[in-house]
Amino acid sequence: MRTYIIWRILLMIPTLLGAVTLIFLIMRLLPGDVALYILGSDESSQMNQEALQHIRSELGLDKPLIVQYFDWIWDALRFDFGNSFWTRQPVIEELGRRYPMTANLAFLSLVLGTLIAIPIGVLSAVRQDTLIDYVARVFTIAGLSLPSFWLAILIILALVHYFRWLPPLDYAPFWVDPWLNFKQLIFPAVATGYRLSAFGARMTRSSVLEVLREDYVRTARAKGLRENLVVLRHALKNALLPVVTIIGVELLVLFGGIVVVETVFTIPGIGRFLVDAITHRDYPSIQALVFVFAAFVLVVNLLVDIVYAMLDPRIRYS
């Protein structure tokens, strides 16, 4: 097990490096030019050639690509992600300021999504091909079909209409006022959590269906156990384990939702930071965000695999 974990951690390094390299290449090799963008000009005429040169050297873009690349990697290893091209402030400070809000929202969405997903998935499987199952399946497919940003807009419209509630101008940090923080973030969390709950419910349904066909479930039924106990004590315990493994995929889905929902609710989090950074072609911020997010996904996936192995003694990594 220990060798396996060490091996996995070592394997994370090239993957992370690959993610950073991919985004670096997209930002540098594709035709968009940040200097032109900052100058607010569409083409490089003779007149602004000097101004362009000035901006490029100021941002370090006049160096050879390969030098820029290794400079960035070297700095990133020391958690120095450079200054934003847009605000000229250190990226790491902006990141530090914004990530608690996003982490908060993500956590709330995950909890909400799971709380909805598991009962619906289990019910849908136990009552397979009944009306309940059909309603549950339409509910989950709708969850996969509604765009998060539209759901967010509908939620705001409903709140404005019925409760005269507007998205707050200032979001309270969790440690300052947890209750206010909860009240402010629960609605955005519904917008992102619905899609997650749909993923979770599908996974739970198929996993429970599979387990219900197992021999030990038949044994439990044969010895006269009540159906409730069969499901709750025997089936659910084994069925929920594989559901845990999709959390890595869920994080990708969740982050895609957070990017748009933070924009709708004007939440000062990482998702909006990323949208702004991409709009402004702010290379250092984009690279830092991709680096941090990819590292996070990799670590979560590793933890999931380790926890999985600890919970299920049949799984042995070597």
Added chain:
Amino acid sequence: MSDRALDLTADMAAGLVPEKHGTARVWHAISLFVRKKPLGAIGAVMLFSFIFVAIFAPWLATHDPDLNNYRARVKPPSAEHWFGTDNFGRDIYSRVVYGARISVYVGILATLIGTSIGALTGLLSGFLGGRIDQVVQRIADVMFTIPGLVLAMAIVTMLGPSMLNVVIAISIPRIPDTNRVIRSAVLSVKESLYVDAAHAIGCADWRIMLQHILPNVTAPYIVIASAGLAGAILVEASLSFLGMGVPPPAPSWGRMLSTEGMRFFETATWMAIFPGVFISAAVFGANLFGDALRDVLDPKLRGH
């Protein structure tokens, strides 16, 4: 009845249905699908209605979708403007109808390009194995750490806003998913006896790959492509919503919901409702149809 009943050939072998040919066979398959998978049939009808709307948009629209009319700004739905008008006085119904063109065009093209590249690399990766497989799979690993929407945002910003660039940006995140699915399908087909037999009679590798393996991985390909279509329409809408989609004044559904119009939504709810209903319905149809197709084509995946 079990889903096995959908297997036409099995039915015929059992003498349940008379042997049919040509169009009769196709109609029989369709009527079976409708009876066994009512939800999937509804999805198919929804999806094909959108394709119909997209093709016949000029005949279905009542107004010019891009025509500003300052005397009819932000008007609620009426006999003249079925879905109301937006802040430029443009007819929302006509814009939604024309918007179907963008969603259908970008969605189908991006799905075709992305899943084809994914399937091709998956086929090669699974069949050839070894070092090529290693390299392709490590690249896929990398792409799995960046959310598809984020990757598409970065690509389209750098390529510049145009219909083709949006298609490219949306197709690239489709590649790794398809690659993994096709690769694992190829790996299992590769173990089949008929592949062994083909090897034994001295078939060339490329012939085995194209004639024996490829036809046997089309089912998972159709499944992943139909799921991908729903995803592609959603990503297109999200990109447009964020102002990174097909450039204005093109009436993209996502753009109609974007932050530019947000301050009007509170009083003019129709501006927010109709485009969203259409996005959701199109994606919902694609998802329902895709789910049913998967159940029919790939019994092993059923329930997942």
